[in-house]
Amino acid sequence: MQHSGDYQLLNRSLEFAQLALQGPKAAAILAPLTSADLASLQTYHFCESDVAGLSMIISRTGYTGEDGFELYCAPEDAEPLWQALMDQGAPLGLTPIGLGARDTLRLEKAYALYGHELSDKILPLEARLGWITKLEKPDFCGRAALLKAKSGGLNRQLIGLRLTQPGVPRERYVVRAEGHDVGYVTSGTMSPSLRQGIALVLVEKGLALSAASFSIVIRGREVAAEKVQLPFV
Amino acid sequence: MDFPEELKYTEDHEWVLLDADLVTIGITDFAQDQLGDVVFVELPEVGARVEAGKAFGVVESTKAVSDIYAPLDGEIVEVNTDLPDAPETVNTSPYEDGWMIRIRPDGPVDLDKLMDAADYQDFLEED
Numbered sequence: 001m002q003h004s005g006d007y008q009l010l011n012r013s014l015e016f017a018q019l020a021l022q023g024p025k026a027a028a029i030l031a032p033l034t035s036a037d038l039a040s041l042q043t044y045h046f047c048e049s050d051v052a053g054l055s056m057i058i059s060r061t062g063y064t065g066e067d068g069f070e071l072y073c074a075p076e077d078a079e080p081l082w083q084a085l086m087d088q089g090a091p092l093g094l095t096p097i098g099l100g101a102r103d104t105l106r107l108e109k110a111y112a113l114y115g116h117e118l119s120d121k122i123l124p125l126e127a128r129l130g131w132i133t134k135l136e137k138p139d140f141c142g143r144a145a146l147l148k149a150k151s152g153g154l155n156r157q158l159i160g161l162r163l164t165q166p167g168v169p170r171e172r173y174v175v176r177a178e179g180h181d182v183g184y185v186t187s188g189t190m191s192p193s194l195r196q197g198i199a200l201v202l203v204e205k206g207l208a209l210s211a212a213s214f215s216i217v218i219r220g221r222e223v224a225a226e227k228v229q230l231p232f233v
Numbered sequence: 234m235d236f237p238e239e240l241k242y243t244e245d246h247e248w249v250l251l252d253a254d255l256v257t258i259g260i261t262d263f264a265q266d267q268l269g270d271v272v273f274v275e276l277p278e279v280g281a282r283v284e285a286g287k288a289f290g291v292v293e294s295t296k297a298v299s300d301i302y303a304p305l306d307g308e309i310v311e312v313n314t315d316l317p318d319a320p321e322t323v324n325t326s327p328y329e330d331g332w333m334i335r336i337r338p339d340g341p342v343d344l345d346k347l348m349d350a351a352d353y354q355d356f357l358e359e360d
Contacts, residue, residue: 100269100296166317168273168293190272190295219275219291 017078021085021094022068022105029089030069034058043067052084064102065109065231104189108233110160110200116171116187117158117200123149126156126202128230156202158186160232161214161225163197169216169225175201176222177211185216191232198232199225234262237328241344242353245302248328251342255310259332260292260301260323263357268294271323274316276333281309283336290333292323304347307336 021030027038036049036058046059056073073081086094103113110128112118117127124133125146135146163169169188174181183203191198199216215222240248246264250257265271273293283289283303290301313332316322323331348356 104295166273168295168298170298190293192295 015074016072017075018070018072019078019081019085020062020064020068020070021089022062022064023066023094025089025092025094026066026068029085029092029094030058033084033088052081054081056081063111063113064105065111065233066105103187104192107187107189107198107200108191108193108231110230110232112158112200113187117202122156122186122202123154125150126154127158155205156183157205157209158200158202159208160228160230161199161201161216162194162228162232163199163216164224164226167197167216167218167223169197169199169218169223173199174217175199175203175208175225176215176217177203177207178213180207182208182211188216193233197223197225200230234266235328236262236350236353238350240328241304241347241349242356243302243304243347244356247302247304249304249344249347251344254337255335256305256307256338256342257332257335258301258304259327261353262327264299265324265327265331268292268299268324269296270294271320274320274323274333276312276316277309279309279312283307283309283334292320301333303336305336305338305342306340307338309334310337311335 030051031038034049034051036047041047041058041060043060046057048055049058050056051058051071054073054077056071056077059070059072061070062068071081106113112127112129118124123146124130133146135143135150137143161169161175168190169185171185171187173185173188175183175185183201185199185201188197188199190196214225214227216225236242240250242248242261246261248259248261271292271294275291277289283306285303285305287303288300289303292299292301312334316331316333325331
């Protein structure tokens with residue numbers, strides 16, 4: 001716990017459980033269960049309300065690239081909330097998914113995930129996150145390092161590759177441009193929507209930006225890939 | 234889950250069918266279920282040699298990459314060429330349309346060291 005002036009920082013993580021209700025029918029499933037006015041709850045906004053008679057935070061957020069809600073409730077309310085959502089949503093096709101499925105969705109949308117596209121070894125400016133890196137703010141942890149890196153010119157960039165041959169790119173696989181090693185895969189998968197291998201790759205600038213041909217090395221074999229606009233889907 | 238009586242099973246979750254002097258190999262219903270949706274299958278060419286205990290191919294789902302092991306020494310005489318274009322067949326028909334390779338074993342085949350259907354189910358329960 002840290003005190004600073006009139007503020008107190010508390011870690012209340014253990015007081016909350018979270019379920020994410022995601023997909024184009026999320027609002028239709030949630031609306032009958034809550035007194036909140038979902039139509040006026042915009043993306044990235046939240047409200048304190050109730051679902052199935054349980055009090056919780058309803059946040060119109062998620063990491064799937066679809067409309068949806070993240071519901072924050074007391075840990076003991078998670079099970080009745082789950083049951084209420086499944087009962088309400090089953091006729092509309094609601095089904096549980098795990099993090100493996102969620103990962104394909106966020107990757108198709110090229111959303112960065114910590115430990116993959118982001119780490120203490122990768123700058124947010126390299127990871128296509130300049131839009132939320134507010135260097136004009138007075139100071140924050142890492143600002144000096146970011147300014148220095150920016151003035152010196154960034155060496156690496158995160159780009160998207162799509163395999164043009166069968167295969168599944170996976171994290172840490174080597175990326176080649178015109179035969180030269182230029183970087184590695186930060187996240188890769190077989191895109192269920194495209195039915196092709198897709199990968200976010202962190203590459204050295206230079207050849208990787210001008211190259212006409214790319215490949216990803218899968219079990220010692222070069223599999224052809226092409227640079228594509230992000231998001232993938 | 235289905236484990237046909239006429240097949241033999243390995244601890245690496247392959248099934249083996251001896252038919253005349255040829256042996257057909259695939260992965261079990263348990264293996265495909267554990268992998269989830271199979272999205273990629275890589276198999277060797279006809280004429281290639283396989284060696285007992287060595288990987289001869291790869292099957293990948295979204296979640297995992299898994300080697301497929303040969304249960305005995307031999308030469309590949311036939312490969313299921315439909316699989317690379319339709320890897321999901323491994324999920325829908327692991328014992329029939331999802332077969333992977335057919336080999337001609339080097340010598341007399343002794344499948345007794347492999348598990349029968351009942352042994353394999355016991356093995357899965359222990360695991």
